[in-house]
Amino acid sequence: MADGKSGGTKSGEALLFLTDEQLRKGIEAMFFAYRGFTADPDRILEKHGYGRAHHRALHFISRAPGTNVNNLLGILGVTKQSLNRVLRTLIEDGLVESRVGVQDKRERHLYLTETGKVLEGEIAEVQRARMRAAYREAGHEAVSGFRQVLEAMMDPDQTAFFNALSGKED
Amino acid sequence: MADGKSGGTKSGEALLFLTDEQLRKGIEAMFFAYRGFTADPDRILEKHGYGRAHHRALHFISRAPGTNVNNLLGILGVTKQSLNRVLRTLIEDGLVESRVGVQDKRERHLYLTETGKVLEGEIAEVQRARMRAAYREAGHEAVSGFRQVLEAMMDPDQTAFFNALSGKED
DNA sequence: AGTTTAAGTCAGTGTTGTTGACATTCCAAG
DNA sequence: CTTGGAATGTCAACAACACTGACTTAAACT
Numbered sequence: 001m002a003d004g005k006s007g008g009t010k011s012g013e014a015l016l017f018l019t020d021e022q023l024r025k026g027i028e029a030m031f032f033a034y035r036g037f038t039a040d041p042d043r044i045l046e047k048h049g050y051g052r053a054h055h056r057a058l059h060f061i062s063r064a065p066g067t068n069v070n071n072l073l074g075i076l077g078v079t080k081q082s083l084n085r086v087l088r089t090l091i092e093d094g095l096v097e098s099r100v101g102v103q104d105k106r107e108r109h110l111y112l113t114e115t116g117k118v119l120e121g122e123i124a125e126v127q128r129a130r131m132r133a134a135y136r137e138a139g140h141e142a143v144s145g146f147r148q149v150l151e152a153m154m155d156p157d158q159t160a161f162f163n164a165l166s167g168k169e170d
Numbered sequence: 171m172a173d174g175k176s177g178g179t180k181s182g183e184a185l186l187f188l189t190d191e192q193l194r195k196g197i198e199a200m201f202f203a204y205r206g207f208t209a210d211p212d213r214i215l216e217k218h219g220y221g222r223a224h225h226r227a228l229h230f231i232s233r234a235p236g237t238n239v240n241n242l243l244g245i246l247g248v249t250k251q252s253l254n255r256v257l258r259t260l261i262e263d264g265l266v267e268s269r270v271g272v273q274d275k276r277e278r279h280l281y282l283t284e285t286g287k288v289l290e291g292e293i294a295e296v297q298r299a300r301m302r303a304a305y306r307e308a309g310h311e312a313v314s315g316f317r318q319v320l321e322a323m324m325d326p327d328q329t330a331f332f333n334a335l336s337g338k339e340d
Numbered sequence: 341a342g343t344t345t346a347a348g349t350c351a352g353t354g355t356t357g358t359t360g361a362c363a364t365t366c367c368a369a370g
Numbered sequence: 371c372t373t374g375g376a377a378t379g380t381c382a383a384c385a386a387c388a389c390t391g392a393c394t395t396a397a398a399c400t
Contacts, residue, residue, distance in 0.1 A: 016306055016313075023298040024233075026305070026317065027207075028335060031226075032328045033320035034204050035247060037197075051386065056201075063194070069347060077205060082388055084348065106346040106397045128193040134322035135196070136186055138315060143186075145308065145315025147196065150203035152304035158202045165198060221355050239379060252357050254380065276365045276378040 040126040048119065053078075053086045058120040061096060061110045063165055068107040075161050095119060210296040218289065223248075223256045228290040231266060231280045233335055238277040245331050265289060 041055050060075050061067060073083055087110075090096040095116035101107035112120055135143050154162060211225050230245050231237060243253055257280070260266040265286035271277035282290060305313050324332060 016310055018302055018305055020298060023301045023305075024294070025336070026301050026313075027294075027297055028233075028332060029317055029320040029324075030204070030207055032332045033323040034200070035328060036324040037200055039325060053387065063198075070345090078387090079389060080347075081349080081390090085387080088348090101346095104346080104398070106395095108347065124194070124197075127197055128190060130323060131193045131196050132188055134319050135188055135193075137322040138318035140186055141311065142315030142318040143196075145312030146319035147199055148308035148312040149304050149316035150199040152307040153203040153300060154199075154206045155209060158205060162198060162202045166195070219354095223356060240377085248356080249358060250379070251359085251381080255356080258380085271378095274366070274378085278379070 036130065037127070040130055041123045044119075044123050044126065050089075053082065054090060055123060057083065057086050057090060058095065058112065058116060059124070060165075062112055062117070062120045062124070065111050066109045068101070068109055070107075072110065075165075077158075090116070206300065207297070210300055211293045214289075214293050214296065220259075223252065224260060225293055227253065227256050227260060228265065228282065228286060229294070230335075232282055232287070232290045232294075235281050236279045238271070238279055240277075242280065245335075247328075260286070 038052065042052065045051060045055055056076055057072070060072060064071070069080075069083065069087070073080060076083060087096065087098075091098055093115075094113055097111045097113050097116075098108045099111065101109055138146070151159060151162070208222065212222065215221060215225055226246055227242070230242060234241070239250070239253065239257070243250060246253060257266065257268070261268055263285075264283055267281045267283050267286075268278045269281065271279055308316070321329060321332070
């Protein structure tokens with residue numbers, strides 16, 4: 001079962017033969033790539049005294065302006081307290097604006113301020129730059145495969161959030 | 171620059187047209203997929219009172235038995251103390267064995283004990299299972315592209331570690 | 341009026357990361 | 371041979387960020 005050769009690859013049959021070794025390589029690739037993926041944003045965030053949690057909030061508020069706290073909690077998959085700590089500092093620092101809901105006054109709708117958009121844009125650009133470079137290096141076919149595998153790797157409820165965020169095209 | 175349509179996609183020319191929107195989708199896919207990627211191991215680790223740092227140590231010691239602390243530090247990209255805290259509990263709990271170096275007595279060589287191999291194997295299997303399922307769902311071509319993009323996304327020094335860990339084939 | 345929902349808060353805890361100081365060992369220059 | 375520097379690993383104290391659980395406020399629903 002852990003001899004790295006047989007194991008769970010028996011039921012694969014005709015279509016796809018996957019040794020434990022190949023799977024392990026994929027797992028390690030995921031680990032190292034994710035570090036690269038977060039490296040550039042981390043550098044910028046550090047200069048401002050922020051962490052990844054702040055980036056995630058900025059990103060998804062930018063992506064879904066006017067979203068409420070509950071929705072953001074679902075997307076980020078953290079607790080209220082975790083999100084709130086981050087959100088409070090972002091609001092205090094004037095990067096995020098919280099507006100009381102019109103229809104439902106219990107809700108707070110979140111928006112990036114101009115300052116918030118600047119920082120989010122700066123971080124997004126370096127992250128896009130790396131993604132762009134990786135895509136170009138790997139080529140068109142690879143990009144499609146990359147996305148397919150990633151989507152298949154998500155938990156179903158996460159996939160729901162992912163799809164809900166979809167822009168029109170893609 | 172942040173209108174999601176133009177921006178840094180100008181120098182793409184013939185080969186690959188990438189809108190900011192497509193890149194953003196890739197970034198979000200990476201975020202959600204990584205959460206799925208770590209979900210199963212996290213569940214097992216939690217039962218034992220361990221975290222991801224413990225898993226990473228177990229994984230790479232299993233991958234490179236007899237490695238010393240310094241090498242592990244390079245692979246994991248954390249500070250000595252971070253690794254050491256984790257390593258100490260794993261040694262105390264009898265999952266990892268630390269042997270003083272023969273040639274250089276400053277070095278400690280790390281090995282999994284039988285107990286350590288059992289836990290590492292259990293975690294590795296659930297992680298492989300998800301990767302296997304994702305690979306099968308996405309298909310052979312996709313797997314190749316997935317790996318290509320991930321490798322291109324790594325920092326060069328991380329790629330070095332990644333390749334150094336390579337098994338014979340693959 | 342009573343219940344539920346959305347958001348925010350306070351207190352306590354755990355994991356994981358950091359820096360700084362320290363012990364041991366090796367090695368090479370005087 | 372000894373002394374001093376470099377490398378390896380350990381320990382202590384601290385910061386960031388996640389978690390649970392209990393509670394408050396306000397608004398909405400029934």
